[in-house]
Each structure stands twice: as C-alpha cells, then as structure tokens.
Amino acid sequence: MATVNERLQSASIGHAVDLQHLSNAEVRKMVSLLNSVDTDLRKLLIEAILRAGTDTYTVQRMNAVLGSVLALNKSIYASIGEAMVEVLSDLAAYEIGYQKALFTAVIPQEALVTVSLNTVNLAQVRQIALARPFQGKLLKEWMGDLEKERAARIRNGIRIGMTEGQTTEQIVRRVMGVKEEGYADGLLNRSRKDVEAVVRTAISHTAQGARDAHYKANNDLISEVAWLSTLDNKTSEECRLRDRLIYTNDTHQPVGHQVPWLSGPGRIHFCCRSTSTPIIKGWEELRLSKGLPESTRASMDGQVPRSTSYGEWLEGQSAARQDEILGPNRAKLLRDGGLKPGDFYNDKGKFLTLKELRERDAAAFVKAGL
Structure with missing residues (x-):
C-alpha cells in the first residue's frame, strides 16, 4: 500500500x-x-x-x-x-x-x-x-x-x-x-x-x-518539501539539477545539499514546469497515539518517497488518464506500441505530430494497431 x-x-x-x-x-x-x-x-x-x-x-x-x-x-x-x-x-x-x-x-x-x-x-x-x-x-x-x-x-x-x-x-x-x-x-x-x-x-x-x-x-504537519521537475527534452539545467532535492518547509533551506531554492519551482525561470510536493511528518514525530491502526502507522512513516520520473508516473496511470494526457492515439502507442513518453518529442523538445511519429517509427503504429 x-x-x-x-x-x-x-x-x-x-x-x-x-x-x-x-x-x-x-x-x-x-x-x-x-x-x-x-x-x-x-x-x-x-x-x-x-x-x-x-x-x-x-x-x-x-x-x-x-x-x-x-x-x-x-x-x-x-x-x-x-x-x-x-x-x-x-x-x-x-x-x-x-x-x-x-x-x-x-x-x-x-x-x-x-x-x-x-x-x-x-x-x-x-x-x-x-x-x-x-x-x-x-x-x-x-x-x-x-x-x-x-x-x-x-x-x-x-x-x-x-x-x-x-x-x-x-x-x-x-x-x-x-x-x-x-x-x-x-x-x-x-x-x-x-x-x-x-x-x-x-x-x-x-x-x-x-x-x-x-x-x-x-x-x-509538513517537515520538508521536495522539488519535482518534469524531466524531458525541454527541462532546463536549473530544474534538472534540483529534481528531487529536499528543502525545509518554512524557509526553503537546502537539506543534505547546497543547491539554493532561489525563486522556487514554477518561478525559477520563464515557463518553468517544476512543482513541489510536501513531506508529511511521521506519526511518531506528530506524537500521534500508539493505538493507531497498524496500516495508518505504516502509511505515515515520514519518509521521502522513492523518486518517480514523469515517464514512470505516466506509464502507471489508468488508460483513461493516459488518453486524457496524451490523446487516445499516442496513449495507445504508449501502452501497445512500445513507445516511451520521451519518444513523443524530438531532440529540441517539440511535441511530434502523429504524422512525424509514424515517419519516425512506423512499426510502433503497426504494433499498436493504428
């Protein structure tokens, strides 16, 4: 869980x-x-x-x-x-x-x-x-x-x-x-x-x-915040550097590193797509009752979650959510055609059209039945 x-x-x-x-x-x-x-x-x-x-x-x-x-x-x-x-x-x-x-x-x-x-x-x-x-x-x-x-x-x-x-x-x-x-x-x-x-x-x-x-x-409730960057061909150097780094919640001081927060995710440069996620304190640090159900104690361990890339996150979503984000044809290419999220962009970070995708990898369309 x-x-x-x-x-x-x-x-x-x-x-x-x-x-x-x-x-x-x-x-x-x-x-x-x-x-x-x-x-x-x-x-x-x-x-x-x-x-x-x-x-x-x-x-x-x-x-x-x-x-x-x-x-x-x-x-x-x-x-x-x-x-x-x-x-x-x-x-x-x-x-x-x-x-x-x-x-x-x-x-x-x-x-x-x-x-x-x-x-x-x-x-x-x-x-x-x-x-x-x-x-x-x-x-x-x-x-x-x-x-x-x-x-x-x-x-x-x-x-x-x-x-x-x-x-x-x-x-x-x-x-x-x-x-x-x-x-x-x-x-x-x-x-x-x-x-x-x-x-x-x-x-x-x-x-x-x-x-x-x-x-x-x-x-x-919150002990720290983690910087989350969308890692793809368009990600800036500033955001690549800060992806998954931890900062204090109140003053945004670096935790375990020396990379400054500066203006923060979403603000560090024009058109920044980075965001942040909170790290909730563990149940013991919150001084919650020891009578909590075991499942509740386990869910509130206070640990920084395992790093998940945008691609991993997208691949783990439901088909409906993938369709919503990528469109039905690209989502089908992701699920059935063997393409990865990064394959939908060229080397300049431009989102490829379906025609351009087909020219690049016609076999994926065949495999996906498109």
Missing part, C-alpha cells in the same frame, strides 16, 4: 500535468485575443503608412501618424491584462481548494483529529499572484512592457521598410507576416511568443505561491 508521501508525490505530478493543460488553454485564449485586432491593425497600419510619406522620418512624426495604431495596441494589452487578472484570481482560489481537498483525502483522519489542517487566506494568495513580482516584474508591469515592445516593433518595421523603399503592402507584410506562413514571418510574431511566456509564467507563479502558502500554514 502506498504511503501518504508517495500518494502526495503522485498527486503532485498529476496536478502539474493538469496545470500545463490549463496553461496551454490560457495561452491559446490570450494569443487569440491579441490576434483578434489583426484586421483593424492592418487597416490602420496602411492608413498610417500612407500618411507618413517616404521623405522624412522622425520618432515624433511616426508616433503622430501611428496614433490610432498605438491606441489599438494599448487597448488590446489592457484587455489581456484584465483577462489575466481574472484567470489568476480564479486559479488562486482553485489551488487553495485543491490542496485542502488533497490533504483531507490522503492524510488519515486519525492524524487530522490531532493535528488540524489549516486553511489559507484567499486574499493572501491573490496578493502573491498580483502584487508580487515574477521574473522581476508585476503582471501589470509585464503587460505594459509588452505593449511598448510591440509598438516599437511596429515603428521599426515601418521605418526600415520606408528606408528600403518598400511598398505599403511590403511594409505591412514585414510587420504582420503572411497568412500562408501562419504570420510567423512577421515582426509581431515575437509579441505572441512574449505573451505566451508571460501567461505560462504567471500561472506557474500563482500556483506555486498558493502551494507554498498552504504548506507553510500547515508547518505542524
């Missing part, structure tokens, strides 16, 4: 996967919101370029003729910022409820009778999400900077195009890209990637902030 700490570790890994799905969905929503003004932006760009003329260029003149473009740009980033505030507030509330429900379900009731489970103040976690910086800036500061950077790309694209004698259409293509290339060839594609990075980082920052607050509120 799995111990309390083993069950918490498994739940932490699974929850990190679910948060990545949430992050993916929110990135799509925010980038779609940014793209929603493309038609109007193109129209305003054309009008601005025609007004600007080709004889002279100054920043002041460009800002004047780009007034409507810059106003639209500012407005859309304000909308994204408002949407993100709502997302992070909802996530803070959800994460608090999830952690409380998880502890209630996993820790034996005999223990919770003696050591009560403390609740975290929602306002405190929202403060962490919105009023504490991540990667050096508050969310509202990131939105303001992204808006200014996009405005600068627009100005520079027009300036360079005019200097090179390009037509209006060529300048607009330089700035926005073309549909056939998925607009990836335009200067503004960098802005989409920047929004994605900030959205993912804000979500992981909020989720880890809620976890940290919950763990510290229940310091009587």
Whole structure:
C-alpha cells in the first residue's frame, strides 16, 4: 500500500500535468485575443503608412501618424491584462481548494483529529499572484512592457521598410507576416511568443505561491518539501539539477545539499514546469497515539518517497488518464506500441505530430494497431 508521501508525490505530478493543460488553454485564449485586432491593425497600419510619406522620418512624426495604431495596441494589452487578472484570481482560489481537498483525502483522519489542517487566506494568495513580482516584474508591469515592445516593433518595421523603399503592402507584410506562413514571418510574431511566456509564467507563479502558502500554514504537519521537475527534452539545467532535492518547509533551506531554492519551482525561470510536493511528518514525530491502526502507522512513516520520473508516473496511470494526457492515439502507442513518453518529442523538445511519429517509427503504429 502506498504511503501518504508517495500518494502526495503522485498527486503532485498529476496536478502539474493538469496545470500545463490549463496553461496551454490560457495561452491559446490570450494569443487569440491579441490576434483578434489583426484586421483593424492592418487597416490602420496602411492608413498610417500612407500618411507618413517616404521623405522624412522622425520618432515624433511616426508616433503622430501611428496614433490610432498605438491606441489599438494599448487597448488590446489592457484587455489581456484584465483577462489575466481574472484567470489568476480564479486559479488562486482553485489551488487553495485543491490542496485542502488533497490533504483531507490522503492524510488519515486519525492524524487530522490531532493535528488540524489549516486553511489559507484567499486574499493572501491573490496578493502573491498580483502584487508580487515574477521574473522581476508585476503582471501589470509585464503587460505594459509588452505593449511598448510591440509598438516599437511596429515603428521599426515601418521605418526600415520606408528606408528600403518598400511598398505599403511590403511594409505591412514585414510587420504582420503572411497568412500562408501562419504570420510567423512577421515582426509581431515575437509579441505572441512574449505573451505566451508571460501567461505560462504567471500561472506557474500563482500556483506555486498558493502551494507554498498552504504548506507553510500547515508547518505542524509538513517537515520538508521536495522539488519535482518534469524531466524531458525541454527541462532546463536549473530544474534538472534540483529534481528531487529536499528543502525545509518554512524557509526553503537546502537539506543534505547546497543547491539554493532561489525563486522556487514554477518561478525559477520563464515557463518553468517544476512543482513541489510536501513531506508529511511521521506519526511518531506528530506524537500521534500508539493505538493507531497498524496500516495508518505504516502509511505515515515520514519518509521521502522513492523518486518517480514523469515517464514512470505516466506509464502507471489508468488508460483513461493516459488518453486524457496524451490523446487516445499516442496513449495507445504508449501502452501497445512500445513507445516511451520521451519518444513523443524530438531532440529540441517539440511535441511530434502523429504524422512525424509514424515517419519516425512506423512499426510502433503497426504494433499498436493504428
């Protein structure tokens, strides 16, 4: 039977996967919101370029003729910022409820009778999400900077195009890209990637902030926390180094090593996917009654659980859970085709399409009956 700490570790890994799905969905929503003004932006760009003329260029003149473009740009980033505030507030509330429900379900009731489970103040976690910086800036500061950077790309694209004698259409293509290339060839594609990075980082920052607050509120129950990294082709060196390392719960001091916690999992760098899992104290350390059932004492041994990689965890999940995470075809390739979780990525960490997977290993599809 799995111990309390083993069950918490498994739940932490699974929850990190679910948060990545949430992050993916929110990135799509925010980038779609940014793209929603493309038609109007193109129209305003054309009008601005025609007004600007080709004889002279100054920043002041460009800002004047780009007034409507810059106003639209500012407005859309304000909308994204408002949407993100709502997302992070909802996530803070959800994460608090999830952690409380998880502890209630996993820790034996005999223990919770003696050591009560403390609740975290929602306002405190929202403060962490919105009023504490991540990667050096508050969310509202990131939105303001992204808006200014996009405005600068627009100005520079027009300036360079005019200097090179390009037509209006060529300048607009330089700035926005073309549909056939998925607009990836335009200067503004960098802005989409920047929004994605900030959205993912804000979500992981909020989720880890809620976890940290919950763990510290229940310091009587928790002795230490373990760093959990998703080990695959995309894992950063910082997170590979810290995977499974143990830290004190209250001050995050290293235990048995010298690698600093720094900002912590989910926050140590942009788009960090690492998380943490608590180590519940043993029943003796909690001074629980010796009359506890033997099964309860065994489950609350206070030991750090055996290291489980993401791949091992995924292979041990139910077929339904594997289908949910990978999709039914990839999950079948995992179960019946002989593929491992790492096989679904290329050497750059990109998730391969089914077509690319088939080209790489057609035998696995045959074996899986696909």
